[in-house]
Amino acid sequence: MSVFEENINDLYDRFEELLAEANCEITAAEFQGILSGMISAGLQRSSLSWLEQINALINENNGFSNELSQFAKMLVEETHQSFADDDLLAPILIPDDSYPMVDRLESLSFWSQGFLLGFGLQFGDEKALQNEIKESLTDIAEISQVSIENxxxxxxxxxxxxxxxxxxxxxxxxxxxxxxNPTSESKLSSQKTGSKTIH
Known part of the structure; x- marks a missing residue:
């Protein structure tokens, strides 16, 4: 069983604590969303480029504590494993239904925003994307803005x-x-890291 299914609340709460201790103005959901976006766009399993990029984004290049760095590395490895498992859907680090709805919805919004940011950081030029992928990115962007009444x-x-x-x-x-299963064009573009946002 994936760690995202087995101990989701413990994982989420501990990551929130570590980020708060490091004075990082980002949620656990958004952080893992960024990682998921980068992995979806082709971040190699052996690469540590994400650590430097996220550090620059959220911590003004001040560096992470050893504990936070190790936790984040564990998280990216678990995220890679879940993506690679054909029996699992994409891993999303948000609290389960024991948390209030408003907190879960806010976490989903942060995760979605993080995913789009991470995808843009890793992929670069969106023009090379297939229409089906563009539509999925649009859906995620819309979900990041959703609200639920009652x-x-x-x-x-x-x-x-x-x-x-x-x-x-x-x-x-x-x-x-x-x-x-990348096309040659998409594979080439996913190796570029010039863009920082999805336009």
């Missing part, structure tokens, strides 16, 4: 779970198209 009822909970599953499927599809 968040204490069962319909709202089901709506949130639907959004989570939609993102998991969309992100896994992006990964499969760009990393597992």
């Amino acid at each position: 968040d204490d009822n069962e319909d709202a909970k089901m709506a949130l779970e639907t959004l989570v599953e939609h993102i998991k499927v969309a992100v896994k599809m992006i990964y499969m198209e760009l990393v597992r």
Whole structure:
């Protein structure tokens, strides 16, 4: 079983603590979203370029503590493993349904924003993307802005779970198209890292 399914709340809470201790103005969900975006766009498993890039983005190049760095490296390895497992959808680090709906929805929004940022950092030029991938990125961008009214009822909970599953499927599809079965054009573009945002 993936760590994202087995101990999701413990993983989320501990990462939040480490980020707060390091005075990093980013949530655990957004951090793992950035990693997921970079991995979906072709970040190599052996690469540590993500550590320098995220450090520059959220910590003004002040460096991470050893504990935070080791935790983040564990997280990126677990994220890589989950993406590579054909039996699993994309891993998303947000709290489970024992948390209030408003917190889960906020985490999903942060995760989605992080994913788009990470994807843009790693991939570069969006013009080379297939239309299906562009549509999935648009869906993720829209979900990052979503709000749910009456968040204490069962319909709202089901709506949130639907959004989570939609993102998991969309992100896994992006990964499969760009990393597992890339076209030559997409593979070339995913190796570039010039762009920092999705336009």
